Amino acid sequence: MSIKPAAAHTPEEVAEVSRLAQRAVELGRDDAIALADSGWALAYVVRDLDRGAALIDRALALNSNVAEAWDCGGWVKNWLGEYELAIERFKRAIRLSPLDPWGAPMRAGTAHAHFFLSRYDQAASWAAMALQDNPNSQPLLRIGAASNAMAGRLDQAQKAVVRLRQLNPTLRVSNLKNVLGPYRRAEDISRYEEGLRRAGLPE
Structure with missing residues (x-):
């Protein structure tokens, strides 16, 4: 799967991702994957790093055994410049799902x-x-x-x-x-x- 570069999204796409992520959070407030993926989308596409990071932290608090949430969290920590924390999160993701x-x-x-x-x-x-x-x-x-x-x-x-x-x-x-x-x-x-x-x- 190819992911469009963060800067290549149109304003309409950014607005739509923001809307859909908010809807996913409303419907999946107790679903770690919904929260983590929504957080990643808000960080990557909408460039709302703080809100994205907060949603991923919520996801990890709900379920610390979801490799996808640790992976999303690692990338957001990279974008925030928190590199040691990013490495720890990727390490957890790989440990949880080594054949992912x-x-x-x-x-x-x-x-x-x-x-x-x-x-x-x-x-x-x-x-x-x-x-x-x-x-x-x-x-x-x-x-x-x-x-x-x-x-x-x-x-x-x-x-x-x-x-x-x-x-x-x-x-x-x-x-x-x-x-x-x-x-x-x-x-x-x-x-x-x-x-x-x-x-x-x-x-």
């Missing part, structure tokens, strides 16, 4: 968290594991390229950028933020841009 078909996003989220904590070797390793499941994933190729570049492995970084540009020829450093999640901290986007710049992505 959504395992690649859990590993991808872990890679992102390590990248923003300047643990570039660990980030590259997690990205490589996730790419085994989904070798044409643009988010995985991006974080893998940025991580390898920041770790000084320019050959591997450049190979990932070549593949990335085959999949998305219009991608540039200057429009990177259009395909990223709703990161709250500008310095995190700048670091991502620097990693891909070093990997050879054109300006």
Whole structure:
């Protein structure tokens, strides 16, 4: 399944996601998956990170055994810049559902968290594991390229950028933020841009 970049949604789509998420919360106030998925949608599409995080926390309080809720929570913690907490949440998700078909996003989220904590070797390793499941994933190729570049492995970084540009020829450093999640901290986007710049992505 392909997920539309956060910045690519029209105002009408954002309004509709907000409406549907609110309706899901009303109908599923005691359903951890409904709350977690609604929280993720509000954070990713509507860019209401605080409300999204609060709904996911409610979901986890209701049922702490739902891997999907921990995964959603990990991504929202990434976007908030709370990377150690993100890693803990992804770890819980993977432990609860080690064979999950959504395992690649859990590993991808872990890679992102390590990248923003300047643990570039660990980030590259997690990205490589996730790419085994989904070798044409643009988010995985991006974080893998940025991580390898920041770790000084320019050959591997450049190979990932070549593949990335085959999949998305219009991608540039200057429009990177259009395909990223709703990161709250500008310095995190700048670091991502620097990693891909070093990997050879054109300006």
